[in-house]
Amino acid sequence: MDCIKCNIKTCRVTESCNSQKFDSDTLMSKYHLPDNQKIIQASATLVDNGRAGTLSRLQEIIEFSNEMNFKRIGLAYCYGMENDSALIAQIFRESGFKIYPVSCTTGGFKQSDVNYQSKIEKVSCNPLAQAEQINNELVNLTITVGLCLGHDILFQKHINSYTTTLIVKDRVYNNNPIEALKN
Numbered sequence: 001m002d003c004i005k006c007n008i009k010t011c012r013v014t015e016s017c018n019s020q021k022f023d024s025d026t027l028m029s030k031y032h033l034p035d036n037q038k039i040i041q042a043s044a045t046l047v048d049n050g051r052a053g054t055l056s057r058l059q060e061i062i063e064f065s066n067e068m069n070f071k072r073i074g075l076a077y078c079y080g081m082e083n084d085s086a087l088i089a090q091i092f093r094e095s096g097f098k099i100y101p102v103s104c105t106t107g108g109f110k111q112s113d114v115n116y117q118s119k120i121e122k123v124s125c126n127p128l129a130q131a132e133q134i135n136n137e138l139v140n141l142t143i144t145v146g147l148c149l150g151h152d153i154l155f156q157k158h159i160n161s162y163t164t165t166l167i168v169k170d171r172v173y174n175n176n177p178i179e180a181l182k183n
């Protein structure tokens, strides 16, 4: 399947095509599981009935969390974005949530210990500890802020809660990766 090169786009008028490698009935049953329905419905409230484009991503996460009745929010952040993360934490606290911010440097591991090819003795990003710490806070949702590429993959693999990204790190384009497409 290459949806970009496809000329028929029947899926956009609610018709499947013969390139699919999934069973539609099985997936529809999964959508109808109570946990998935809850998420689908909370997500729809953010955009249906003319609301699309009225909320920032930050506002969407707050509203989605309220719709889901989340109380405890993890904040897995890059230490270089601690000031921004402090503001995010404050906004969530003022919105009535318990927030658990955890820096990527938690645990104080050295780079030379984490990466056995490295001789750098400085503190390492520690996505496994970040995930473990947040798992132990029993949060309902974790928000990631500026995690390095690769560290974000390890983090997402090991976090137990639902996870969403608020800020993506892009060291060249001021954390706005789409800018790379314009050059």
Ligand code: SF4
Binding pocket: 001, 002, 003, 004, 006, 007, 008, 009, 010, 011, 012, 016, 017, 018, 019
């Ligand atoms: S019709 Fe099939 S191949 Fe074409 S865009 Fe839709 S899913 Fe992709």
